[in-house]
Amino acid sequence: MNDSTKTSERPVKPKPRARSFLIALVLLVLTFWAAVKVSFDLSTFWEVWSNPIWSKFWPIPWDWVFTKENTFDPLIETLQIAVASTLLGCLVALPVSFAMSSLTTPNKVVYFISKTIMNLVRAVPDLFWAKLLVTAIGIGAFAGAWSLSIFSLAVMVKLFSETVDAADPRPLEAARSSGARHLPAVKTGVFPTVFPSYVAYSLYIFELNIRASVVLGLVGAGGVGRVIETQRQFFRFDRILGLLIIIFGIVWVIEQISVSLRKRLV
Amino acid sequence: METLSDTPIPSQRPPTPKTFHRWFIALPFLVAIIWSVAGLDITLSRLLDAPGDAWLIIKQMIPPAFGEVYERGAVGKIFESVYIAWIGTIIGAFASLPLAFLAAHNVAPLWIRSPIRQLFNAIRAVPELILAVILIPVTGLGAWAGTLAIGIHSIGTLGKWACESIEDIDEGPIEATEACGGKWVSGMRWGVLPQVMPVISSYWLFRFEINVRASAVLGMIGAGGVGSELVSQLSFRNFPAASAVLIMTMAVVLTIDTISAAVRRRIIKGAETTDEESRTLQAITDLTGIRS
Amino acid sequence: MIKIERVSVTYPGGVEALKNVDIEIEDGEFVVIVGLSGAGKSTLLRVLNGLVPATSGSIIVDGTEVVKANSQTLRQVRSKTGMIFQTFNLVNRTTVLNNVLMGRLANVPSWRSTLGLWPAEDREAAMLALERVGIVDKTYVRASNLSGGQQQRVGIARALAQEPSLMLADEPVAALDPVTSRQVMGDLQKINRELGITTLVNLHFLDLAKEYGKRLIGLRDGVLVYDGDINKVTDETFREIYGRAITSEDLHAMNEEQQQSVGNGK
Numbered sequence: 001m002n003d004s005t006k007t008s009e010r011p012v013k014p015k016p017r018a019r020s021f022l023i024a025l026v027l028l029v030l031t032f033w034a035a036v037k038v039s040f041d042l043s044t045f046w047e048v049w050s051n052p053i054w055s056k057f058w059p060i061p062w063d064w065v066f067t068k069e070n071t072f073d074p075l076i077e078t079l080q081i082a083v084a085s086t087l088l089g090c091l092v093a094l095p096v097s098f099a100m101s102s103l104t105t106p107n108k109v110v111y112f113i114s115k116t117i118m119n120l121v122r123a124v125p126d127l128f129w130a131k132l133l134v135t136a137i138g139i140g141a142f143a144g145a146w147s148l149s150i151f152s153l154a155v156m157v158k159l160f161s162e163t164v165d166a167a168d169p170r171p172l173e174a175a176r177s178s179g180a181r182h183l184p185a186v187k188t189g190v191f192p193t194v195f196p197s198y199v200a201y202s203l204y205i206f207e208l209n210i211r212a213s214v215v216l217g218l219v220g221a222g223g224v225g226r227v228i229e230t231q232r233q234f235f236r237f238d239r240i241l242g243l244l245i246i247i248f249g250i251v252w253v254i255e256q257i258s259v260s261l262r263k264r265l266v
Numbered sequence: 267m268e269t270l271s272d273t274p275i276p277s278q279r280p281p282t283p284k285t286f287h288r289w290f291i292a293l294p295f296l297v298a299i300i301w302s303v304a305g306l307d308i309t310l311s312r313l314l315d316a317p318g319d320a321w322l323i324i325k326q327m328i329p330p331a332f333g334e335v336y337e338r339g340a341v342g343k344i345f346e347s348v349y350i351a352w353i354g355t356i357i358g359a360f361a362s363l364p365l366a367f368l369a370a371h372n373v374a375p376l377w378i379r380s381p382i383r384q385l386f387n388a389i390r391a392v393p394e395l396i397l398a399v400i401l402i403p404v405t406g407l408g409a410w411a412g413t414l415a416i417g418i419h420s421i422g423t424l425g426k427w428a429c430e431s432i433e434d435i436d437e438g439p440i441e442a443t444e445a446c447g448g449k450w451v452s453g454m455r456w457g458v459l460p461q462v463m464p465v466i467s468s469y470w471l472f473r474f475e476i477n478v479r480a481s482a483v484l485g486m487i488g489a490g491g492v493g494s495e496l497v498s499q500l501s502f503r504n505f506p507a508a509s510a511v512l513i514m515t516m517a518v519v520l521t522i523d524t525i526s527a528a529v530r531r532r533i534i535k536g537a538e539t540t541d542e543e544s545r546t547l548q549a550i551t552d553l554t555g556i557r558s
Numbered sequence: 559m560i561k562i563e564r565v566s567v568t569y570p571g572g573v574e575a576l577k578n579v580d581i582e583i584e585d586g587e588f589v590v591i592v593g594l595s596g597a598g599k600s601t602l603l604r605v606l607n608g609l610v611p612a613t614s615g616s617i618i619v620d621g622t623e624v625v626k627a628n629s630q631t632l633r634q635v636r637s638k639t640g641m642i643f644q645t646f647n648l649v650n651r652t653t654v655l656n657n658v659l660m661g662r663l664a665n666v667p668s669w670r671s672t673l674g675l676w677p678a679e680d681r682e683a684a685m686l687a688l689e690r691v692g693i694v695d696k697t698y699v700r701a702s703n704l705s706g707g708q709q710q711r712v713g714i715a716r717a718l719a720q721e722p723s724l725m726l727a728d729e730p731v732a733a734l735d736p737v738t739s740r741q742v743m744g745d746l747q748k749i750n751r752e753l754g755i756t757t758l759v760n761l762h763f764l765d766l767a768k769e770y771g772k773r774l775i776g777l778r779d780g781v782l783v784y785d786g787d788i789n790k791v792t793d794e795t796f797r798e799i800y801g802r803a804i805t806s807e808d809l810h811a812m813n814e815e816q817q818q819s820v821g822n823g824k
Contacts, residue, residue: 010685014698031356034349038409038490053403080305083298123516123523125479127395127486128496132512135500136323137316141306146316215395219486219497222306228399237403244400248391255391438647442713445607446720447637447664448671455672456660460652 056237065242070227075247078223079254081145081216082209088145089152090202097157101164103172104186114157121154126212130221141222148212152205159204163197164190200265203258210251327509335510340495344518347491350412350484351477357413358420359470365421366428366466367454372437386429389422394480398489409490416477416484424473431465432458468530475526482515559585560606560724560756565615565625567601567780575601577780578615585723586754588747590771590788592761592799598780599760603726606758607639608632620723637664640717640755642746644729646709650702654693654712657701658684661719687718691745707738714745725749727759731766743770764796 065071098104100114129147137143172189180188217225224247231239368374369382397415405411439457448456485493492515499508560583567576575598583589593599604610605617608624617624622635640661648657662680663671670676676684688694691711696704701712710730717725727746731739743759747770750757761767767774768788776784776799783798784791 010689010694011697031352034352037346037349038353038413040353040413041405041410051404056403057400077305080302084302084306087295087299087302119520120516123519124512125483125515125519127483128493128512128515131486131497131500132323132508133320135503136320137312138319142312142316145306211391211393215393218395218399228396232399235403237400240399244392244396252391438643438645439649441609442641442643442647442716443660443663445609445636445639445641445726446661446716447633447635448660449633449663449668451668452660452663452671456649456652456656456663460649460656464651 053237056235057241058238060238060242060245062242064239065246070239071224071243071246074217074224074227075250077141078213078216078225078247079210081141081148081213081223082206084145085148085152085213086202086206086209088149090156090198090205092149093153093156093160094198096153097160097164098186098190100157100161103165103167103169104190118154118157121150122158126151127215127219130216131219134220139220139222144213144216144221144223147221148209148216151212152209155208156201156205159201160194160198163194163201167194196265200262203262203265207255207258210254214247214251323505326505329506330510330513331504331506332510332514335495335499335507335514338495338507340492340511340514343485343492343495344482344514346409347481347485347493347515348478348518348522350409350416350481350489350491351474354413354416354481355420355470355474355477357417358424358473361417362421362425362428363466366425366432367458369425369429370432372433372435373440373450373454373458382425383429386422386425389418390426391422392419394419394484395487398484398487402487402489407488412481412484412489412491415489416480419480420473420477424469427469428462428466431462431469435461464533468533471526471530471533475523478519478522482519559583559618559620561616561618562606563616565605565612565617567598567605567610568613575610575780576605576612579780579782581775581782581785583756583758585756586750587773588750588757588759588771589773589775590759590761590767591775591777592764592767593777594800595762596779597777597799599777600728601780602775602777603641603728603758603760606724606726607636607641609641633664637720638723640720640722640725642710642713642717642725642727642730644732646706646713646733648701648709648712648716650700652701653698654688654701654704654715655681655684655697657712658687658715658719661687661716664720683721684715684719687715688712690718690749691715705738706734707741710734710738710742711745714742714749718749722755725755725757727757729760729762732762739766740769746770764791764799 096114096118099110100118102111126147129150130144133143133147134140137146167190171193172185175185175189213223213225215225217223217227218229220226220229224243228240228243231237231243365382365385369379369386371379374382394412394415397418398411401411401414405414435458439461440453443453443457481491482493485491485495486497488494492511496508496511496515499505499511560581562579562581565576565579566574568574579598579602591599591602601610605612606619606624608627612625615625619635620638622631624632624635627635649660656674659671659676659680662676662683666676666680685694685697688697691714693704693708693711693715696708696712701709704712710733713730725746730746731742734742743766746757746759749755759767759771768791771788774784774786774788774791775782776795778799778801784795
C-alpha cells in the first residue's frame with residue numbers, strides 16, 4: 001500500500017445526539033399510548049373474514065338498488081349539491097382571492113383579515129360545517145349545499161390566492177404605468193395569466209365536492225348519504241354495499257372526465 | 267403617423283375573430299346553475315330566512331361553555347381524535363411504503379405495478395366515512411373502527427404520493443447497486459430509500475394533518491373521537507357547549523397544523539433550494555396535479 | 559482476461575450502439591477508450607457487466623460468458639467488476655461509509671445489508687478502500703457535503719470495496735475540473751499498477767488518454783476504428799476517431815474515405 005495515501009487517521013463513529021434519542025423515545029411512548037387508547041387490535045385483520053357480520057353484506061339486492069327512489073333520485077340530489085356549491089364557492093372566491101393576494105391588494109389590513117378568516121374556516125372539518133348548518137337552517141340538501149359552498153370558498157381562496165401571489169407582476173406594472181385604475185389593471189394585467197389555473201382548481205374542487213356530497217347525508221345534509229344512513233339503522237348492509245358500488249362507479253366516471261379536462265387545461 | 271403608414275408592408279387589418287364560442291361555454295354553465303339550484307328545494311322564504319336562522323344560533327353560541335364540556339370529558343375526546351389520526355397515519359404509512367416501491371414505473375415491472383396502482387386509486391375513491399360505515403358493524407362502535415378507516419384510506423393517498431416521489435429520483439444510485447452485484451431489494455434499500463425518505467416522511471406528516479380533521483368527522487357516526495360530542499350537543503340544541511367543542515377542535519387542529527408544517531419544513535430544508543413561495547406552489551402541484 | 563467477439567448492441571429504439579466489435583484484453587492492462595458522445599463508449603463498458611445486454615456475439619470475462627447469462631451469473635460477474643460513473647452515482651443523502659459499503663452487497667446476505675447490519679470484515683474492507691483513496695477522514699460525512707473530486711474518490715472506493723479483478727470507469731473525470739481530473743486519473747493508474755486490476759477507462763479527450771493510458775481503443779459510431787499502442791497514435795488516427803466533430807460538408811467526404819481505408823487496413 002502506498003504510504004502517501006494514508007493522510008489521516010480513521011475517524012471515530014459519531015454518536016447520535018441525545019436529543020434525537022429523546023425525541024424518538026417520546027414518539028415511541030406516545031405511539032404506544034395512542035395505540036392503547038384506540039384499542040389497537042391486530043386480530044381484527046385475521047379474524048376479519050371469519051366475522052359472521054360479512055354475511056349481512058351479501059347477496060346484494062340489485063332489484064332494490066336499481067330503483068329511482070332508492071338510488072337515482074338521491075344520487076342526482078348529490079350531484080346537484082356538488083355542482084351548486086362548486087359554482088357558488090368558486091365564483092365568490094374569485095374576488096376574495098384577488099383581495100387576499102399581496103400582489104393585487106396593497107392594503108395590509110384587508111389582506112390580514114381575509115387570510116385569518118379563511119384559515120379559521122378551513123380549520124373546521126367540512127362535515128362539522130354541514131352539521132352546524134343542518135341545525136341552523138334545517139335538514140336537507142339546502143344546508144348541505146351551503147356548507148360545501150363555504151368549504152369550497154375557503155379551499156379555493158387558499159389555492160388561487162397563492163397562484164395570484166406567484167403571478168408575473170410585470171403585466172400589472174405595465175397596465176398601471178399606462179394610467180389604469182386598480183381594478184381594470186388587475187383585470188387586464190393579472191387575470192388572463194391566472195385564469196387557466198382558476199378553471200383547473202374549480203374542477204379539482206368539484207371533484208372534492210362530489211366526494212364530500214356523497215357523505216353529507218350521513219349528518220342529515222341531503223343527497224345519497226341519507227339513504228346510506230337510513231339503511232345503516234336497519235342493518236341492511238347488503239343494500240348499502242349495492243348503493244356504494246353504484247355511487248363509486250358514477251363518481252369514478254365523473255372524476256375521470258374532470259381529471260382529463262384539467263390535464264388539457266394545463 | 268405619415269412615416270408609419272409609409273411602411274412598405276401593405277397588410278390588411280385582420281377581421282375581429284368571432285366570439286360566438288363563448289356562448290357555447292356559457293350555456294352549459296347556465297343550464298347547470300338552473301338545474302342544480304332547482305334540485306335544492308330552495309324557496310324564496312327559505313333563502314330569506316336562512317341568514318336570520320343562522321344568526322340566531324350564532325348569538326346563542328356566545329359565550330362558549332368551556333367549563334361544561336370540560337367536565338363532560340371533551341378534552342379526552344379531542345385527544346382521542348388525535349390518537350386515531352396518529353395510529354391511522356402510521357398504519358397507512360407502513361402499509362403504503364412497500365406497495366409504493368411495487369407501483370413505481372422506474373423500479374417495478376408492469377405486471378405488478380398496474381394492479382397496485384389500481385388498488386391505490388380504488389382506495390382513494392372511497393372516503394373514510396364510507397369505510398367507517400362498512401367497518402363499524404365488523405369491529406363495533408368506537409375508536410378502532412375510525413383508526414382502521416383512516417389507516418386504509420391513507421394507504422391510497424400515501425401510496426400514490428410515495429410512488430410519484432420514487433418515480434422522480436436520480437436513477438444513478440440504482441445503476442451503481444446493480445453494478446456492484448446487488449439484488450433488487452438492495453437497490454431499493456440503498457439506491458432509492460435514502461433519496462425519497464425525506465419527501466415521503468413529510469407526506470406522512472401532511473397526511474397526519476388531514477387525518478386529524480378526518481378523525482374529528484368520524485366521531486359523528488360513532489367511530490370514536492370528538493365528532494360524537496359535537497353531534498350530541500347540537501342535537502340537544504346546547505349551543506354554548508357546541509361552540510366550545512368547536513373552538514377547542516379548531517385550536518387543536520391549528521396547533522397540529524402549525525407544528526407539523528414546521529417539522530415538514532425542517533425535513534425538506536437542505537434538500538430543495540427553492541424559496542418558500544415556490545415550495546408552497548410545489549406542494550399544491552403535488553396535491554392536485556395542477557401546474558400553475 | 560476479457561474476450562469480446564463480434565458483439566453488436568441494438569437498443570429498443572433501433573439505435574445501433576455497437577457494430578460487430580472484437581477486442582481482447584489481457585489481465586492487468588490499462589486501456590483507454592476514446593470517441594465522441596454517442597460513439598458507443600458507455601455501451602462497450604456496460605455490456606461487459608451486463609448492465610446493457612448485448613444483442614449478439616460473445617463476451618467472456620474471466621472465463622464466464624456474459625451474453626444472455628442468467629441474473630445470478632450476472633450478479634457474480636458484477637461483484638468482481640468495479641464500476642465508476644461520470645455522475646458518481648452516489649446516494650447523496652447518506653454517509654460516505656454507507657456508499658462504500660454498497661460495494662459489499664454481493665458478499666452479504668440481503669436481509670443483513672437491508673437492515674444495515676454489515677459484518678465487521680465488510681466494514682473493514684470498506685475502510686481499507688477509503689484509506690486507499692485517501693479520504694478515510696470523511697467516513698461519516700454525508701456524501702452531498704463533499705466536493706466533486708472527493709465524491710468521485712468515494713465512487714472509486716465503492717468499486718475497490720468489491721475487491722474487483724476488473725475496473726470499468728465511464729468518463730470518470732467529465733464532471734471534474736482539470737486539476738481534480740489528474741488526481742482521479744492518477745488514483746486509477748495507481749490502483750491498476752499496485753493491485754494489478756484490469757482497468758478500462760472511457761475518456762472524451764485524447765490528451766488525458768495519452769498521459770495515462772498504454773493501449774488505446776477508438777470508437778466511432780459503434781465501430782472499432784483504432785486498437786493499439788497509445789504512443790503510436792498519429793494525426794491520422796485523431797481524425798478517424800473525431801472526424802465527425804467538424805460538421806462542414808467538405809470534411810464528410812474525406813471522413814468516408816478514411817473510414818474505408820481503415821476498413822481495408824484491418
